[in-house]
Amino acid sequence: MMSPLLGVLGGMGPAATADFLAKLAAHTPADRDQEHIATIVYSDPTTPDRSDAILAGGESPLPAMFRGVAFLDEAGADLIAIPCNTAHAWYDDLAAATMVPVVHIVDAVGAQVERDAPGVTTLGLMATDGTVRSGIYEKVLSQSGRQVIDLTDLGPDNPVMAGIRAVKAGALDGARDILTNALRELVGRGAQGIIYGCTDVSAVLDIPPEGSDVPAWDANDALAIACVNRLRG
CATH class of the missing domain: 3.40.50.1860 (Rossmann fold)
Known part of the structure; x- marks a missing residue:
C-alpha cells in the first residue's frame, strides 16, 4: 500500500x-x-x-x-x-x-495560538501588505476575540516588507536584522505575541524570536x- x-x-x-x-x-x-x-x-x-x-x-x-x-x-x-x-x-x-x-495556513496558525496562549489578545502580524489588506488573519483571529496589529501604516518605510524583499533577493542576514527590528517595533506597539504571517519571514526568523520574550508562531511551521x-x- x-x-x-x-x-x-x-x-x-x-x-x-x-x-x-x-x-x-x-x-x-x-x-x-x-x-x-x-x-x-x-x-x-x-x-x-x-x-x-x-x-x-x-x-x-x-x-x-x-x-x-x-x-x-x-x-x-x-x-x-x-x-x-x-x-x-x-x-x-x-x-x-x-x-x-x-x-x-491561517487556520493552522489560529489553532496553535488558541492551544498555546488563550490569554493573548493582541497579536503582531508580520506579513506582506497584501496579506494584511486581504484580512485573512483578522478574519480567523477575530473569531476568538483577538486583535491584530501590523506596520502597514508606515507605508514605504514598513520594515516587514523591506525584510521580505531582502529574503527574496537572497540577502538573508540583512533580512534577519530588518525583521528582528520590525518584531521589536510591534512589541513596542503592544503586541503580546507575534505571528510570522509570511513564509519568507518564517525562512529567517527563529522561534522563540531573538531579543524578545513574547511568544511567536511561525505560519510555515x-x-x-x-x-x-x-x-x-
Whole structure:
C-alpha cells in the first residue's frame, strides 16, 4: 500500500518552499527515509506577485496557481499545502478547483495560538501588505476575540516588507536584522505575541524570536505540523 502523497504548491517564494519542506521533515516522526511523508512539489516562481494583485490591480496569480493545483491533483496528491500566506486570499477558489483537501495556513496558525496562549489578545502580524489588506488573519483571529496589529501604516518605510524583499533577493542576514527590528517595533506597539504571517519571514526568523520574550508562531511551521497531523492521524 502506498503512503499518502502530499502535494506542495510552491515557488512563492522559493526560499519559503524550501523552509516548509525542512520543517515538514523535522516534524515527521520517522527513524529512516522510508518513514517520511511522500511529497511532490510544484514550484513556479513566475507566479505573478500576490500582493501586487491585491494592492494595485496587478496580474492575477490565480491562473498560475490553478495550473499548479491541477498538476498536483493529476499527480495523485492526497492533500495540498500552499506555503505562501498571501496566496490564501484565493483559498476558496483554489479549494473549489480540486477534490483534494487543501490545508488552510491561517487556520493552522489560529489553532496553535488558541492551544498555546488563550490569554493573548493582541497579536503582531508580520506579513506582506497584501496579506494584511486581504484580512485573512483578522478574519480567523477575530473569531476568538483577538486583535491584530501590523506596520502597514508606515507605508514605504514598513520594515516587514523591506525584510521580505531582502529574503527574496537572497540577502538573508540583512533580512534577519530588518525583521528582528520590525518584531521589536510591534512589541513596542503592544503586541503580546507575534505571528510570522509570511513564509519568507518564517525562512529567517527563529522561534522563540531573538531579543524578545513574547511568544511567536511561525505560519510555515504550523502548516507543516497540520500536514503531518492530517496525513499521520
